[in-house]
Each structure stands twice: as structure tokens, then as C-alpha cells.
Amino acid sequence: MLDSSPNPCPLCGSSSFLTLSHIHLSDVWGAYAEQWATSFSDDVIAHYGNGPVALRRCGRCELEWFDPALEGDAAFYTQLFTGGITYETWRWEFDRAAQRIANGARVVEVGSGEGAFLRSVLPRCSSVEALEKNPRAADLLRAAGIKVSEDDVRADALVRPARADVVCAFQVLEHVADVRGFLSALAAIVVPDGEILLSVPNRERFRRGLEPNDCPPHHLSRWSPRQFTAVAEVLGMELVLVEYQPPSLSHARASRQRSVRTALRPVTGPRVAQWTGRATARLRMPERRHARLAAEGRFASRGEYGHTMFAVLRRA
Known part of the structure; x- marks a missing residue:
């Protein structure tokens, strides 16, 4: 209710x-x-x-x-x-995002981390800028020749609006309490006909048990594809596309193993069910088939997802 x-x-x-x-x-x-x-x-x-x-x-x-x-x-x-957690040097969505950026574009990335994405597009952009509040990461960005602001994006957008052809925020929204205010600031920074590139973890992905990084204080929200339509409505922007990272080979096999194991356990017992599930998953999902389904985008049509969703919105 x-x-x-x-x-x-x-x-x-x-x-x-x-x-x-x-x-x-x-x-x-x-x-x-x-x-x-x-x-x-x-x-x-x-x-x-x-x-x-x-x-x-x-x-x-x-x-x-x-x-x-x-x-x-x-x-x-x-x-x-x-501890044992570090910045990722490259993410699945970076390749998708790089394809959207034209030569000579002005790019602003919010929450850049150590700047792997901005470094990759820097040679062909007229300007790149990072908004990054982590002092250590900000110093590394400056050392790479990237302009950095450590201001909050909402304050930054008030004083420097409409300055970027592309604004990026990869794996940031889920960390933000004021989601609407954050998104509105991104929309204020991008110029008319410019694009906002977003990525978030997909809550419909394959998961096992409690993932601490998907809980507070690290993650404050969980996203599914439906929310990108709401983002477009809130911002008054056009939702251009949504793409889904395919599941890894191990996760694709695990989902198949789980279904077999669940069906067999009452009949064979847990040990035989687990062995049969593992063997069946390898037969049903060899590496070559996994690579083909991932390249064709077939996993998403079956409701099987990897970690990340990537979305593009255009300002009218």
C-alpha cells in the first residue's frame, strides 16, 4: 500500500x-x-x-x-x-560515451575520479574540465593538464551556466542525496542542443547477497531503466538512448546454474544439484556464445543485465 x-x-x-x-x-x-x-x-x-x-x-x-x-x-x-577498493581505470560506459563526443567539443565531467575518461578524449576536444571534490584526485587531474574545480556542481552551475557541449556524470547519481538538484545543475551547464551522458548501476543486474557498496553511506539510491524517462521529464530534455552493460560470463553462467540448482535440489539434494547446475551452465553458456550475445545486445532483451546502464539526454 x-x-x-x-x-x-x-x-x-x-x-x-x-x-x-x-x-x-x-x-x-x-x-x-x-x-x-x-x-x-x-x-x-x-x-x-x-x-x-x-x-x-x-x-x-x-x-x-x-x-x-x-x-x-x-x-x-x-x-x-x-582499504581494498580503488578507482576503476576504465569502465564499460566510457567507450559508449567517447563515441558521442565530436571533435572540438567542450566537455565537463562531474565526479571525474582520477580522470581516465577525460584523458582519453582530451586530445580531440577544444576544452575539458573536471568537477572533482576529492583533493587527491583533483591534484592528479591538474598534473595531467586538466582544468579542475572542486566546487559543488550546483554552486558551479549558478555562476558558469551554458558552457559545455557535453556534460558527463558516470556512476555519480547513486551517491547524491539531492538527485533533482544535481541533475538540474547538469542541465544548466550544457548548451542548447548539447547532451548529458549518465551512467548508474542497474539494480536489476545479477547479484549475490548484500553488496556493501550498494548501501549507504556509499550508494543512496538504486536505479532501473524506468528512471531515465523520469529524468527526461524532470529536466525537460529528450531521452536519446539507454544502453545496458551485458552480464559477465561468470554471472551469465551463475543465473543459469541457479535455476537448475533450484529445480533439482528437492529431488537430488544440494550437492548433486550444485554440480549439475554448474555443468549445465557451462554447456548452455560457452565463452563464444556469451561473446556473441553480448555483442548483439541480446542479454538485455532477455532481462539479463550487467552492472551498468548508460543514458544520453539532449537539451532542446
């Missing part, structure tokens, strides 16, 4: 929501230690606590978000990246 929410949807502003579950932060800290060998100081844990955080789903746009929105601060991220 839909209820009236004291904290409206951070994307569309609707006050109707479903409470899907509660995630206890004590479980999140424990999962970081177990899966990533990453621990946090008593001060960081005390700041966020160990209690439950509600996972809501908007009744209008279907965005899922955590309430309260416990946004990660500098201390949290310093300790997160001191």
Missing part, C-alpha cells in the same frame, strides 16, 4: 512510496570487512551508526532510495579507498 512520505522522492518529488526493506548499517560494516577486508574507524561508524535505514520505492517514477540519506563524507571515502 502507498503511504504519504515525509521525505519525498529525490528524483520526481512524489510523496508516495513503498517501504521495501530495512538495511542495518551494522551488516554493511560487517560486509565491508568480510568481502573487501576494509574496516572503518570508530569515529566513522559512530557518525553513521549501526541502525536500520529504510529502502523506499517511489510510487510515481519507481526510483529506490534510502531514508535517511546518509551521504558519504570525506572521512568515509578516505578510509574506503585506503
Whole structure:
């Protein structure tokens, strides 16, 4: 049943929501230690606590978000990246995004990290600029000859609007509490007929158990394809395309293994069901077939997704 929410949807502003579950932060800290060998100081844990955080789903746009929105601060991220987690040097969506950028374009990327994407397009752009609040990453960007602002994008857009042909935000939206304000700032920076390139984790991807990085304080929202239509409506922009990263070979096999294992377990017992499921998955999904289905975009049509969704919006 839909209820009236004291904290409206951070994307569309609707006050109707479903409470899907509660995630206890004590479980999140424990999962970081177990899966990533990453621990946090008593001060960081005390700041966020160990209690439950509600996972809501908007009744209008279907965005899922955590309430309260416990946004990660500098201390949290310093300790997160001191452990077993690092910036990715290259992401699936970077290739898709690079194809959208014309020679001579003016590009602004928000949340650039260490700048792998901007470095790749720098030689053929008239200008590139990063908005990056991590001081260490900002220093690395400057060393690479990339202009950097450490201001918040919402403040930046007020004083420097309409300056970029392409504005990028890869794997950033899910970290932001003020989703609508963040997106509106991106729209203010891009010029008419320019494009916003976005990527977010796909909540419909194959997953096993609790993923600590998909919970607060790291991720504050969870996205499906439906939300990109809502983003276009909120911004008054055209949704040009949405693309889906295919599942990895191991995940494609695991989904098939799981279905066989579930069917056989009551009949054969868990050990035989697991062995049969693993063997069947390898037969049904050899490497060559996986590569062909991924290249043809066939996994998405079957409702099988990898980690990331990539979307392009155009300002009229």
C-alpha cells in the first residue's frame, strides 16, 4: 500500500512510496570487512551508526532510495579507498560515451575520479574540465593538464551556466542525496542542443547477497531503466538512448546454474544439484556464445543485465 512520505522522492518529488526493506548499517560494516577486508574507524561508524535505514520505492517514477540519506563524507571515502577498493581505470560506459563526443567539443565531467575518461578524449576536444571534490584526485587531474574545480556542481552551475557541449556524470547519481538538484545543475551547464551522458548501476543486474557498496553511506539510491524517462521529464530534455552493460560470463553462467540448482535440489539434494547446475551452465553458456550475445545486445532483451546502464539526454 502507498503511504504519504515525509521525505519525498529525490528524483520526481512524489510523496508516495513503498517501504521495501530495512538495511542495518551494522551488516554493511560487517560486509565491508568480510568481502573487501576494509574496516572503518570508530569515529566513522559512530557518525553513521549501526541502525536500520529504510529502502523506499517511489510510487510515481519507481526510483529506490534510502531514508535517511546518509551521504558519504570525506572521512568515509578516505578510509574506503585506503582499504581494498580503488578507482576503476576504465569502465564499460566510457567507450559508449567517447563515441558521442565530436571533435572540438567542450566537455565537463562531474565526479571525474582520477580522470581516465577525460584523458582519453582530451586530445580531440577544444576544452575539458573536471568537477572533482576529492583533493587527491583533483591534484592528479591538474598534473595531467586538466582544468579542475572542486566546487559543488550546483554552486558551479549558478555562476558558469551554458558552457559545455557535453556534460558527463558516470556512476555519480547513486551517491547524491539531492538527485533533482544535481541533475538540474547538469542541465544548466550544457548548451542548447548539447547532451548529458549518465551512467548508474542497474539494480536489476545479477547479484549475490548484500553488496556493501550498494548501501549507504556509499550508494543512496538504486536505479532501473524506468528512471531515465523520469529524468527526461524532470529536466525537460529528450531521452536519446539507454544502453545496458551485458552480464559477465561468470554471472551469465551463475543465473543459469541457479535455476537448475533450484529445480533439482528437492529431488537430488544440494550437492548433486550444485554440480549439475554448474555443468549445465557451462554447456548452455560457452565463452563464444556469451561473446556473441553480448555483442548483439541480446542479454538485455532477455532481462539479463550487467552492472551498468548508460543514458544520453539532449537539451532542446
